[in-house]
Amino acid sequence: MSTQDDKAKEVSADGVAGPIILFFILGLAASLVFGWVIFPKLLYSQKKQPIDFNHVLHDEAVEEGCESCHFFREDGSFSGIPKLAQCVECHEEAQGEDPNEVKFVEEYVANGREVPWLVYARQPDCVFFSHAAHVKKAEMDCGTCHGHIGESEHSRVYEENRITGYSRDIWGKNISGLKKHTWERMKMDDCAECHTTKEIKTDVETLPWPINWLPRPYEKQTGNQARVKTVKEACFVCHK
Amino acid sequence: MKIGRRSFLSFVIGGVAGTAITPLPWKLMDDSSIWSQNWPWTPVPPDGEYSQVNSVCTLCPGGCGITVRKVDDRVVKIEGMKGHPINDGGLCLMGLSGLQLLYGPTRVKTPLKRVGKRGEGKWEKISWDEAISEVTKKLADIRSNGESHAVGSIVDSESGTVPNLFKRFLTAYGSPNFMTVPSIQDSYGMTLQLMQGVSAQAGFDAENADFILSFGSGIIDGWGSPVRMFKANSAWKANGKKVVQIEPRLSNTAAKSDKWIPIKPGTEAALALGLANVIITNSLDSKKISQSTGFDSFKKLVQNEYSTDKVSKITGITSATIVSLAKNFARASKPLAICGKGQGSIPGSLNEFMAVHALNALVGNINKDGGVWAVTETDYIKWPKPEMDSIAENGMQKERIDGAGSEYPHTKSLLNRLAEVINSGDGSLEALFVSGANPLYSMPDSKAIKNAFDNVPFIISFSSYMDETASNADLILPNHVYLERYEDVPTLAGLSKPIVGLARPVVKPQFNTKHVGDVVMLIAKALGGGMADAFPWESYEACLKETLGVKWDVLVEKGFEFNGDKCMLEGDFNFYPEAMKSLSDFSPVSVEGSAISYPLILIPYDSIRLANGYIGDPPFAIKAVEDTVLKGKTACVEINPKTGKELGLTEGRYAFLHTPRGKAKVKVHLYEGIMPGIVALPRGLGHTAYDKYLAGKGCNFNELIGPAEDPVSGLDAAWGIRARLTKV
Numbered sequence: 001m002s003t004q005d006d007k008a009k010e011v012s013a014d015g016v017a018g019p020i021i022l023f024f025i026l027g028l029a030a031s032l033v034f035g036w037v038i039f040p041k042l043l044y045s046q047k048k049q050p051i052d053f054n055h056v057l058h059d060e061a062v063e064e065g066c067e068s069c070h071f072f073r074e075d076g077s078f079s080g081i082p083k084l085a086q087c088v089e090c091h092e093e094a095q096g097e098d099p100n101e102v103k104f105v106e107e108y109v110a111n112g113r114e115v116p117w118l119v120y121a122r123q124p125d126c127v128f129f130s131h132a133a134h135v136k137k138a139e140m141d142c143g144t145c146h147g148h149i150g151e152s153e154h155s156r157v158y159e160e161n162r163i164t165g166y167s168r169d170i171w172g173k174n175i176s177g178l179k180k181h182t183w184e185r186m187k188m189d190d191c192a193e194c195h196t197t198k199e200i201k202t203d204v205e206t207l208p209w210p211i212n213w214l215p216r217p218y219e220k221q222t223g224n225q226a227r228v229k230t231v232k233e234a235c236f237v238c239h240k
Numbered sequence: 241m242k243i244g245r246r247s248f249l250s251f252v253i254g255g256v257a258g259t260a261i262t263p264l265p266w267k268l269m270d271d272s273s274i275w276s277q278n279w280p281w282t283p284v285p286p287d288g289e290y291s292q293v294n295s296v297c298t299l300c301p302g303g304c305g306i307t308v309r310k311v312d313d314r315v316v317k318i319e320g321m322k323g324h325p326i327n328d329g330g331l332c333l334m335g336l337s338g339l340q341l342l343y344g345p346t347r348v349k350t351p352l353k354r355v356g357k358r359g360e361g362k363w364e365k366i367s368w369d370e371a372i373s374e375v376t377k378k379l380a381d382i383r384s385n386g387e388s389h390a391v392g393s394i395v396d397s398e399s400g401t402v403p404n405l406f407k408r409f410l411t412a413y414g415s416p417n418f419m420t421v422p423s424i425q426d427s428y429g430m431t432l433q434l435m436q437g438v439s440a441q442a443g444f445d446a447e448n449a450d451f452i453l454s455f456g457s458g459i460i461d462g463w464g465s466p467v468r469m470f471k472a473n474s475a476w477k478a479n480g481k482k483v484v485q486i487e488p489r490l491s492n493t494a495a496k497s498d499k500w501i502p503i504k505p506g507t508e509a510a511l512a513l514g515l516a517n518v519i520i521t522n523s524l525d526s527k528k529i530s531q532s533t534g535f536d537s538f539k540k541l542v543q544n545e546y547s548t549d550k551v552s553k554i555t556g557i558t559s560a561t562i563v564s565l566a567k568n569f570a571r572a573s574k575p576l577a578i579c580g581k582g583q584g585s586i587p588g589s590l591n592e593f594m595a596v597h598a599l600n601a602l603v604g605n606i607n608k609d610g611g612v613w614a615v616t617e618t619d620y621i622k623w624p625k626p627e628m629d630s631i632a633e634n635g636m637q638k639e640r641i642d643g644a645g646s647e648y649p650h651t652k653s654l655l656n657r658l659a660e661v662i663n664s665g666d667g668s669l670e671a672l673f674v675s676g677a678n679p680l681y682s683m684p685d686s687k688a689i690k691n692a693f694d695n696v697p698f699i700i701s702f703s704s705y706m707d708e709t710a711s712n713a714d715l716i717l718p719n720h721v722y723l724e725r726y727e728d729v730p731t732l733a734g735l736s737k738p739i740v741g742l743a744r745p746v747v748k749p750q751f752n753t754k755h756v757g758d759v760v761m762l763i764a765k766a767l768g769g770g771m772a773d774a775f776p777w778e779s780y781e782a783c784l785k786e787t788l789g790v791k792w793d794v795l796v797e798k799g800f801e802f803n804g805d806k807c808m809l810e811g812d813f814n815f816y817p818e819a820m821k822s823l824s825d826f827s828p829v830s831v832e833g834s835a836i837s838y839p840l841i842l843i844p845y846d847s848i849r850l851a852n853g854y855i856g857d858p859p860f861a862i863k864a865v866e867d868t869v870l871k872g873k874t875a876c877v878e879i880n881p882k883t884g885k886e887l888g889l890t891e892g893r894y895a896f897l898h899t900p901r902g903k904a905k906v907k908v909h910l911y912e913g914i915m916p917g918i919v920a921l922p923r924g925l926g927h928t929a930y931d932k933y934l935a936g937k938g939c940n941f942n943e944l945i946g947p948a949e950d951p952v953s954g955l956d957a958a959w960g961i962r963a964r965l966t967k968v
Contacts, residue, residue, distance in 0.1 A: 019243070020250040027254025035262020043267070077290055083312075125284045126277050163271040165280055171270070175263045 040175040044168050049155035050115055051108075052100045056153050061090075066142060066150055078131035084114050118158035120169045121146060121186060126240050147183035191238070288312030294321055294799040296729045296741035297335045298722040299855050301397065301423070302326065302465035303731025303739060304335060305799055308723065308746045315339055315723060315747055320467065324800060325739060326731070327467035333861050334851050335467075340858035341721055342750065346705045346931040348718035349751035358694070359712045368754060371717055376766040378698050379413070382670045383767075388414030388635035392669050394655060396421050396676030396854060399730045401784055404621050405760045405775075406673065412626040412764065412774040414635025417669070419642060420653045421677045421853070422587045422955055424580030425732060430650050430953050431593040432614050434817040435601070440807050442597075443615035443736035444578060446472040449481065450610065451572030453565075455508040455579035455596055456487035460496060462583035462848045464734035482572070484565065486511065487581070489845055489878070489920050490913025501565070502915050504556040505843050506831060506959050508579065511562070512595035514551025517542040518566035519602050525570070526604025534816030538598065541816070556915075574610030575603050578734075582846030582923070585682070585853060587955035589829045594817075601813045607806065617730055617738045617804045621787055626774035641667040648954030656683065656947040656956035662692035669695075675702040675719070675756050678854045680709040681927060684958060685901055685946040702756045707856065708929040719756040724749045726781055727757075728788060728795075730803060738804030742795035755780045829948055833900040833962025840883070842899055842919045842963035844941045850924030857924060859933040868909045869922050875938030876909040878920040879965070884910045887965055894968040897921070897939075899961045901946045904939035905968065919963050 062068035069082045087109070094105040108115050123129055134140045142150075159168035171177065172185035179185045182193075259265060278284075288311045297304045297318075305324030309317040318338050320331035341347075351371035356362030366374075382391060393410060395403045398420045407418045428442040446452070446469065457463045460473050473496065476483055485497035486508065494500040503511060519525050520539050529535070552559045569575045579596040580588055597612070605611025628636065639646045641661055642654040658679075661667045672693075683689050693699060693712055701713035704721045719725070722743050729741040757780030764771045777783035785792050794801050831841060849864045851857050857865075868876055877897060879889070889895055889908045897906045897919065906921070914920055925938025948958035 019247050023243075023247040023250040024254035024257075027251035027256075028258035029254075030251075031255040031258030032262055035259055035264040039262065039264045039267075043271075073289060075290060079289070080287075083289075124274055124278045161271060163268075164274040164278070166274065171267070175267065177263065177266075 036175065043162060044159040045162055047118055047158045047160055049118055049158060051104045051155075053155045054153050055150050059150060070142075072132060072136070076132045076136075078135075081117050081119060084108060084112070087115075118160075118167070120149075120158060120167050122167055123170065123186065124164070124166060128238055128240055144182050145186065147181065188238075285311065285314070285316065288314075293744065293746045295723070295746055296743040296799065297331070297338065298727065298729055298743055299334050299338060299341075299851070300462070300466065300853065301425075301731065301733045302332075302467065303729055303733060303735075303741055304331060304465070304467050305741060306331065306335060306338075310746065313747060315342060321799060325737065325802070326465050326735065326800075328471070330467040330471060332462075332466050332470075333849055333864060334855065334858070337858035337860040338723065340860060341705070341855070342723050342747070344858060344931060346856075346934075347721070347751060348704060348706055348710065348716050349753070351718065351752070352716040354714045358714070361711065363716075368717075368752075371715060372759070372762050372766055374715060375700060375717075375763050378671060379763070380767060383413065383631055386631065386634070387670050388631055389416065389638040390668060390670040391415045391672070392417035392419060392641060392658075393673035393675070394419045394421070394677045394679055395673075398652065399617060399732075400728050401621060401780075401787055402675070402727060402757050404623075405757050405780075405783070406675065408623065408626055408774060409760050409764055409771075411636060412628060412632055412771050413767075414628070414632035416636055416638060416640045416645075417642070418653070419655045419658065421679075421682070422653070422655055424584035424587055424593075426651065426653075426955055427580070427587045427590055427593045427950075427953060430590060431597050433650060434952075435594060435597055435814050436606070436614055437814070438614045438616075438807055440614040440616045441732045441738075442734065443613040443732070443738070443806065444576060444734045445608075445610050445613060445736040446576065446578075446734075447475060448610035449476075449574045449576035451481065451569055451575040452476065452483045453569050453575065453577040453599075454483065454485050454493065454497075455512065455577070455592065456485075456581040457493070457578045457584065458491060458582045458846050458848075459483070459485075459493045459578075460848065461491055461493050461846050463493075463578075463580065464584065465731065466583075466848060468733075468735070482568070484569075488843060488915045488918050490911075491582075491845060492847070495913075501557055501561060504554070504915070505841060505918065506829060507555040509589060509592040509595040510546060510551055510554045511557065512577070512579075512592065512599050513542050513546040514548060514555070514562055515566040515569065516595070516599055516602055517546045517551070518548060518563050519570045519599075522567065522570075524567065525602045529601055529604055529813060532601070532813040532815055534814050538815035569599075570603050572603075574608075575605060576600065576611060581959060582844065583852070585846075585923075586684075586959070587950070587953065587957065588959070589957040590950050590952045590955075591829070598815055601815065606813060613736050613806045615732070615736060615738055615804050616807050617732060617740075620740070620789070620791060620803070623787070627770050629770045632770065641669065643954060648952075650952070651954050654954045655679065657949065657954060659683070659685065659688040659692040660947075662695050663688055671698040671700070672696045673700050673702065674709050674713070676854055678703070678707040678709045678856075680712055681707065681856075681929075681940065682853050682942065683947075684942050684956060686940060686943045687902065688946070702759065703854075704753065705856070706929055706931075707854070708927065711929045717756075717759050718751070718753040719759075720745075720749050720753045723747060724753070725755050726784055728784060732804075736806070737802050739800050740791070740795070740803035741800040744796075757783065829950065829957045829959065831960055831962055832946055832948065832958070835962065838899065838962030838964045840879075840917055840919050840963045840965060841960050842897070842921060842944060843960040844923045844945070845878075845920050846923055850922055852924035856927050856930045856934050859931070862934055862937065868911075870925060870938050871907050873937050874905060874907045875921060875925045877906045877965070878909050878911040878914045880914050880916040880918070881910045881912065882916045883918075884908060887967075889965060889967065896966045896968060897944065898964045898966065899944045901961065902943045904944060906939065906965075908965075919965060 071079050073079055094101050170186045172179050291310045293308045295306050297306045304327040305321030307319045307321045308315055318336055320327045320329045322329040350365050351368055352363040353366045355364045393406045395406050397403055410418050432438055432440050459469050463469055483497040484499045485494040486501045486503050488502055488505045548559045548562050551562055577596045577599045579592055600606055600612050607613055642657045644651045644654040680689055699713040700715045701710040702717050702719045703710040704719050710716050723746045725745055727743040729743055731739045761775045764775045791801055849861055891910045893908045895906055895908050897904050921941050923941045926940030927934045945958055945961045947956040950957040
């Protein structure tokens with residue numbers, strides 16, 4: 001008993017600040033570990049693509065590069081991930097021994113079932129995005145938003161946000177939301193990055209909305225106020 | 241070291257401070273906002289390749305062209321087809337809601353055989369083979385007993401390949417009882433036959449008319465080809481043309497007209513003749529026409545019997561209004577008079593049609609721009625007559641059960657008489673096919689129809705939907721819906737240029753259904769012998785291709801083709817045909833019920849938001865019905881506030897509506913736009929079948945009214961019935 005009392009006295013002699021600071025630091029450290037390390041692991045579930053896809057192999061085999069499978073349809077809409085029918089053009093029967101390919105042919109081609117690909121870049125349903133405007137009109141490179149996906153030999157793990165149900169690629173791999181490359185995040189701010197800074201060609205008469213607010217659906221005001229300024233109805237260019 | 245309250249608080253504070261500099265709160269805030277803007281339980285249709293298919297809407301006889309928008313293999317929207325001669329991009333509420341008839345809950349998904357009592361709703365799912373052999377066995381038995389004439393069919397129209405396949409089937413089988421759903425087309429056809437001596441339909445050059453006198457026709461309530469009429473009406477408004485609407489109720493059409501003249505219901509023919517009298521007496525008639533057959537007798541009739549004062553008394557319209565209306569009509573450069581009440585689904589009194597047609601003839605607008613043309617459809621169905629064996633020959637010699645062609649020599653089909661003939665024991669049917677029709681709902685006096693159907697031992701429905709008739713059938717052989725099948729769609733519907741359109745499969749059949757044309761052929765082939773020989777085609781599609789010949793390619797490419805001619809007057813106009821003289825002398829159709837026990841008169845009204853034929857309102861459409869028409873699950877009756885006061889009924893009160901034929905609980909809606917003494921009830925409500933969105937809402941007008949045979953045509957001419965309203 002006496003020993004403890006002594007210790008207590010010692011502590012109080014040093015002031016009560018010691019353990020309080022210690023526990024503050026402990027709390028701080030624990031929350032930092034939780035927030036930066038554990039939380040992202042809890043937030044995202046890890047899913048494997050139904051079939052491991054090799055972009056490099058396919059790119060070598062097809063004639064028109066990326067456009068062989070990811071093409072613009074006649075009406076200007078973008079085909080995105082190919083449908084089974086396109087795959088079947090070459091893969092009616094398994095070409096080679098690869099177990100992935102055998103699985104693909106047996107499970108999907110033979111049954112006429114579409115492959116339930118997990119789409120890394122799928123935006124929330126409230127977002128409207130036109131590939132044609134960006135790729136055809138603004139002549140942007142696919143890699144600007146999608147990165148070096150075409151150079152991948154395996155499908156990477158798809159991480160799904162347990163709250164929103166959307167891919168981690170939208171927020172970005174880095175949980176802090178920071179990025180080094182343009183393709184590492186796909187949030188609205190990332191759209192704004194170009195739309196507020198870049199000079200965008202004004203030759204847009206063929207597009208269905210008035211030219212005066214197309215190039216800059218919203219722009220950052222110069223000066224002290226850094227808030228986003230929107231033009232009337234500009235929201236509905238991108239948001240449903 | 242003592243771990244106390246302070247340490248714990250310090251730990252928590254440290255945790256909070258630390259959390260603030262992790263991404264956790266900011267990320268959660270962002271995620272929860274995304275989550276709340278995209279509720280995971282809100283269905284998001286999958287994206288895919290967009291495509292469009294041109295086809296024809298078959299939900300009403302209007303024949304509108306449609307452009308169906310698809311995403312991959314799923315239909316997502318139906319739009320009016322741009323450039324189509326009927327609707328040019330426009331579409332009505334029903335047409336827009338057609339998707340719900342494709343994907344909705346009311347479809348019959350596989351052949352069904354009744355296992356419980358009729359109408360009990362107990363069904364056994366059977367295969368197509370079983371279904372066809374079941375029908376075949378029954379029909380073979382009936383035929384071998386020499387009762388082939390006791391098989392009948394009820395179909396939606398008489399033109400097009402599908403109705404003609406039924407007709408051919410019955411002919412080869414040995415039955416004359418091919419019945420069609422009646423409409424004003426039957427009355428107009430007969431009017432032209434009697435007055436102009438042509439076998440043709442009335443085609444209205446509505447777009448070019450400049451004074452439209454409508455005897456209760458719901459120009460914007462679904463009359464004729466509905467979208468075409470909306471467009472014509474808009475064009476009249478834009479170009480300052482005049483529309484005068486004559487009817488007892490301020491309908492939407494009346495409200496949008498230049499002048500609404502309320503009239504005592506059922507006296508429209510008298511008004512037309514009264515107008516004719518003013519026109520003739522004031523020498524405003526076209527001089528050429530006065531040389532026509534029967535003109536003098538007609539002149540004598542209208543001058544003696546339909547003087548302005550007398551007509552004013554009959555119709556309740558002031559003499560001054562009658563005179564000025566007649567003068568304005570006759571002086572207009574392109575006047576046009578039309579009739580057929582509401583949507584024109586009740587054939588109506590032939591008197592009225594002849595009187596109105598005589599009015600058109602008087603002002604010289606028959607076969608003129610902006611007038612009434614006699615039009616004929618090109619009959620592209622050139623099948624050789626089927627070979628008939630002795631049973632078929634004998635059967636076809638028998639008189640039709642409905643008396644069409646015999647008792648009523650000018651009429652082809654009299655579905656309205658079927659119930660009475662069967663119920664009175666004057667005739668009977670052993671088996672009945674029903675396709676594209678829902679007589680248990682849409683024919684007047686539903687109770688009598690139900691009794692009659694109860695006396696038919698074998699009823700086969702080809703309906704795609706679980707409608708009232710299908711629910712009371714013994715066997716349902718579900719047809720593809722119109723978005724899943726090929727079919728030629730010949731359209732008259734008052735068009736001055738008849739059209740044939742091609743309905744085509746927009747999506748593959750969603751369920752285990754079969755094209756009705758294929759089923760008819762399969763049954764015939766299973767019956768064998770001459771029956772099988774009468775149908776040499778491999779499939780309905782093959783039959784359609786062969787029948788349409790060169791038209792097929794045009795139809796596949798364009799979706800429609802003009803399909804008919806305007807026929808010139810053969811001989812002159814007959815103002816006073818024999819048939820009229822001997823039978824009725826333009827006397828009006830009386831209304832059923834005694835004025836003492838039923839002091840009010842009940843009339844129906846049509847709305848573009850309520851389908852009242854084979855198709856019931858899809859969920860979207862029924863949602864669009866105002867709460868002055870349907871409140872909760874009760875239909876509203878319209879009465880004038882004066883009538884309400886006399887009966888002690890206030891707005892929103894429940895009441896019982898009694899007629900000699902039935903009784904229904906209704907809600908009272910006081911409405912200045914209806915004549916005192918009249919009760920109006922919407923048609924298209926009170927379904928007992930279809931889905932939960934439609935069944936049990938309001939009451940069926942047809943349960944409250946009985947048919948009234950027109951003395952010349954035999955067609956149903958009932959325009960109303962006596963009624964009584966009592967407080968609940």
